[in-house]
Amino acid sequence: MLHRNLIAGEWLAGESEIENRSPSDLSDLIGLYAQASCDQLDATLDQAQQAQREWAAYGIERKQAVLMSIGNEMMARAEELGTLLSREEGKPIAEGKGEVYRAGQFFTYYAAECLRQIGENADSVRPNIEVDVRREPIGVVAVISPWNFPTATASWKIAPALCYGNAVVWKPANMTPASAYALTEIISRQDIPKGLFSLVMGSGSSIGQRLVESAKVNAVTFTGSVPVGKGIAAAAIQNLTKVQMEMGSKNALAVMDDADLDLAVTLALGGAFGGTGQKCTASSRLVVHDAIHGAFVEKLVAGAKAMKVGHALEAGTQMGPVVSATQLAENLAYVDLGKSEGAELACGGERLEMPHDGFYMSPGVFLSTRNDFRINREEMFAPLTSVIKVGCYDEALSVVNDTHFGLTSGIVTRSLARATHFRRNARTGVVTINLPTAGTDYHVPFGGRGDSSYGSREQGKAAAEFYTTVKTAYISAGPV
Ligand code: NAP
Ligand code: MG
Numbered sequence: 001m002l003h004r005n006l007i008a009g010e011w012l013a014g015e016s017e018i019e020n021r022s023p024s025d026l027s028d029l030i031g032l033y034a035q036a037s038c039d040q041l042d043a044t045l046d047q048a049q050q051a052q053r054e055w056a057a058y059g060i061e062r063k064q065a066v067l068m069s070i071g072n073e074m075m076a077r078a079e080e081l082g083t084l085l086s087r088e089e090g091k092p093i094a095e096g097k098g099e100v101y102r103a104g105q106f107f108t109y110y111a112a113e114c115l116r117q118i119g120e121n122a123d124s125v126r127p128n129i130e131v132d133v134r135r136e137p138i139g140v141v142a143v144i145s146p147w148n149f150p151t152a153t154a155s156w157k158i159a160p161a162l163c164y165g166n167a168v169v170w171k172p173a174n175m176t177p178a179s180a181y182a183l184t185e186i187i188s189r190q191d192i193p194k195g196l197f198s199l200v201m202g203s204g205s206s207i208g209q210r211l212v213e214s215a216k217v218n219a220v221t222f223t224g225s226v227p228v229g230k231g232i233a234a235a236a237i238q239n240l241t242k243v244q245m246e247m248g249s250k251n252a253l254a255v256m257d258d259a260d261l262d263l264a265v266t267l268a269l270g271g272a273f274g275g276t277g278q279k280c281t282a283s284s285r286l287v288v289h290d291a292i293h294g295a296f297v298e299k300l301v302a303g304a305k306a307m308k309v310g311h312a313l314e315a316g317t318q319m320g321p322v323v324s325a326t327q328l329a330e331n332l333a334y335v336d337l338g339k340s341e342g343a344e345l346a347c348g349g350e351r352l353e354m355p356h357d358g359f360y361m362s363p364g365v366f367l368s369t370r371n372d373f374r375i376n377r378e379e380m381f382a383p384l385t386s387v388i389k390v391g392c393y394d395e396a397l398s399v400v401n402d403t404h405f406g407l408t409s410g411i412v413t414r415s416l417a418r419a420t421h422f423r424r425n426a427r428t429g430v431v432t433i434n435l436p437t438a439g440t441d442y443h444v445p446f447g448g449r450g451d452s453s454y455g456s457r458e459q460g461k462a463a464a465e466f467y468t469t470v471k472t473a474y475i476s477a478g479p480v
Contacts, residue, residue: 002032003181005201007040008047009194014040014202020177023090023321024311025356030088033177036200036207044169045216047195048140052167054193056137064114066190067163071107073186074100074155081182085151086312088178090320090359091275093313103155103183106442106459110163113461117164130475135468137165138242139218142211144204144232146224147323148278148381150176151183153246156442157221158187160463162197169198169217171208173224175323177201204228215239221458221466222246223280225379226451233454244455244466246280248379249407249448251437252400253283254422256393257291259412263434264292265299267412271436272385273307273319273363278327280452281408281430281438285376286387287396293389297367300387301346304363311356319383321359328359331382335364338375338386344368349384371399379405393418401427406449408437429453 004011014034022028055063074081082097089096119134141161145154154172161168172180184199200207204224212220212235219242222232229245236243253271255264271283288296310317322328328351335349349364366386369376376386390396400409410432411422419433429448430440440446445462447453456465 002034003177004034005036005040006184006188006197006199007036007044008198012040018174018177020088022087022312022358023323024087024313024358026358027356028087030084030178033181033201035202038207038210041169041200041207041210041214044195044198044200045140045214048167048169048198049216051193051196052137052139052165055162055167055196056165060114060117062191063163063165064111066192067107067111067114067159069190070186071104071111071159074104074107074183078104081151081179083313084182085176085179086320088176089147089150090312090323092317092320095275096312099149099152102442103151106152106155106159109442110159113160113163117464124474128476128478130477132473132475134471134473135164135464136471138467138469139166140216141166141168141467142217142220143168143170144208144212144220144222144224145170145172147173147175148275148280150179153223154180154183156446156459157223158183160467161221164464164467166219166467167196169200169211171200171202171204171211174201174203209235212236212241213238217241219243219466229454242455242466244458246447246453246458247451248381249280249405249452250285250377250379250403251281251283251405251408251410251428252285252287252403253437254287254396254400254409254411255289255292255296256396256411256413256415256418257289258414259292260414260434261292261295261299264296264412265303267410267434267436268300268385269303269307271410271438273304273383274436274438276319276322277363277383277385278323278381279438281440283410283437284380284385285371285399286385287390287399288387289393289396290389290391293387297346297387301365304365305347307363309352309360309362310354311358319363322361322382323359325359327381328361331361331380331384334375334380334382334384338366338369338373338384341373341375342368343373343375343386371402377403397422397425401425404450405452407452408432408448410435410437429457
């Protein structure tokens with residue numbers, strides 16, 4: 001079945017189609033997905049500009065009802081849509097369902113925010129003049145999202161974009177079009193102006209590039225890799241288009257000598273191998289105190305070996321396949337690179353043959369690594385993690401901070417003093433104490449430092465900064 005794009009409010013076939021197959025089982029064809037043409041993109045951008053003005057004029061309760069309806073439907077259909085997500089992306093079904101439910105919560109959260117847009121009022125420094133400061137929509141927002149959280153990432157962009165009165169043109173990752181189509185189908189049935197929301201499936205280098213170069217786009221919100229993000233920023237700046245980017249990372253979990261050992265191992269395994277390691281918040285560096293290193297490594301390796309790798313939709317699967325043949329080849333190349341740099345591969349890191357033809361590999365743990373190894377500098381986006389042994393807390397903190405990324409970091413310790421010092425001195429946008437480096441809430445800001453992020457924070461009330469522009473009005477309150 002061909003799944004079409006939503007162009008200027010109409011479901012249209014594209015200039016070509018792609019096949020979407022499950023990475024768990026390549027014989028499982030999920031569907032055909034239209035690839036939008038440049039003419040279709042231009043047409044939908046024109047319609048989006050018109051629709052945005054109509055949407056901005058809707059009352060706040062009417063906008064709230066739209067967002068609430070989208071969120072409620074997603075939560076109600078989390079089982080069905082989560083299964084679809086897992087089928088096309090490869091994460092175990094519990095993670096797929098959890099993602100869709102969470103995505104629904106972004107919509108219900110921003111539904112409520114529709115009613116909480118309250119400005120500021122001040123006296124002017126000049127007598128008898130009032131100042132009113134309010135936020136207005138930015139206009140047409142281009143949303144460019146990755147495959148690893150195809151529904152959640154897009155939702156934490158689409159929900160605030162709509163909440164604050166904008167039109168959306170969404171270019172999802174071509175690896176996960178089914179999730180994009182499903183969400184678009186829900187949005188398309190709402191009480192919204194024709195063309196307010198567009199789906200333009202297609203490759204990043206063609207339709208994505210064209211979208212970010214368009215002068216009809218007022219803001220670009222992107223989540224993906226650093227090189228693509230830099231290219232998007234360079235294109236957007238030609239039109240002085242506002243940009244916000246969430247990119248890669250190389251997150252570290254510090255395990256101190258006073259840590260609860262079982263907790264530390266659980267956090268490390270979940271952080272390293274959840275989502276098959278394909279998370280921007282993955283714990284890919286485990287910075288471990290010498291005094292606990294032996295005991296920690298023994299349990300970590302045993303835990304990694306015991307993980308059940310399998311089909312995303314099969315009961316009992318703890319880690320699904322990686323997303324694509326390219327990703328698998330890159331991961332295996334990193335395994336070879338790590339060994340050539342002098343790391344000891346304690347377990348995993350091997351291609352697995354399974355009853356289904358898919359992109360399976362075993363979770364890998366590197367020991368005896370140094371922070372200057374490439375496997376500890378570059379984001380691998382793989383089910384691979386490295387242990388870096390350190391002698392004390394200060395050394396741990398400096399290793400955690402020695403990266404050009406800066407999304408998340410965590411520490412496992414029973415010491416309040418160390419936890420507090422770490423929270424204040426880790427150079428990341430998100431810090432966790434005795435919790436995994438992955439897993440964040442929707443009502444508070446999310447984002448990083450260094451090469452991990454650019455522009456203002458996403459999620460919570462922080463999102464208003466990106467999706468609105470501020471207007472300062474001066475009103476004479478002079479004599480009547
Ligand atoms: P990617 O290759 O950078 O692609 C991200 C999106 O950009 C996709 O929709 C892609 O389209 C599109 N794109 C590619 N080239 C483009 C261009 N020239 N112009 C406009 N759009 C373009 O990243 P990915 O492989 O999908 O995802 C993995 C990356 O995402 C990792 O680096 C990960 O760390 C990062 N990530 C970050 C966060 C965060 O919040 N910090 C969260 C999740 C993931 P196509 O792929 O369809 O061609
Ligand atoms: Mg890609």
